[in-house]
Amino acid sequence: MVGMMGWGANSDQQEWRKGPWTPEEDKLLSEYVNLHGEGRWSSVARCAGLNRTGKSCRLRWVNYLRPGLKRGHITPQEEGIIIELHALWGNKWSTIARYLPGRTDNEIKNYWRTHFKKKEKASAKQDKKKILRQRNQPQQNCTTTTISTTDKKLSPQAEEAIMRSDDNNAFTYHQNMDQDPVVELPPLTTSSDISYAWTDTSPMDGLWGGLWNLDDHSQASDKCKVALQNEPATDNCSYAPDYAVNLYNGGFIF
């Protein structure tokens, strides 16, 4: 915001510390937050005796110090959820992170970038080849196969992740012949409230085929209407309407 002084900028024009956090700083921050709770990050920075901006303090807490954070590699189950929720919401990392307890938006964002950007590149190459192939097969009418909504929905794991986010609020998907599909998600509780009981079966089965064959997004994008209780539909649609439609409107094209 223009005119904003920044996070806890002080009148002395003091130089804030930047860069990696030291164990001492971590300790100070943890102790302070455990004592006084989260929030008021600017005062946290000041009162905890940290020469850091409030923004920096918040980030360190959220991404590293907060209790309940998972360490280690993203599991295949989590990966499956990330893929599907990204297909739904696009780069809404914080929203996706809420359905993955113990994972931070930063972590998911990093994971996505390192793991799927290259896949995007690879699939782009494949797409190119496919287009060339189609061109070499004249008048094949470029038919699209549409799978019904009941055939292609979120994987059980992804649905469960959403469902379990709040037992009291159902994840509903309704569509009738005359209306656009509407996905309503429950308001979220804190991620720490969510528990999982995944099976050992690979969530990747039946997942990649759908999500990575999105050759033509444009056809159904205008039908997209993903209404979330927490966020305006237009916002969601602006990110990944095509994917949402592909998932919920049966717009898979092979």
Next chain:
DNA sequence: AATGTGGTCAACCGCAGAAGG
């Protein structure tokens, strides 16, 4: 052994929206 390359991850930056005076 030296150098290059790619992956990973923590942290920073800029922006937008909410809240409060």
Next chain:
DNA sequence: CCCTTCTGCGGTTGACCACAT
């Protein structure tokens, strides 16, 4: 309303490490 401040988000950067050449 307008302004300021706080908060949160998404994009990006840079350091570090492992592996390849």
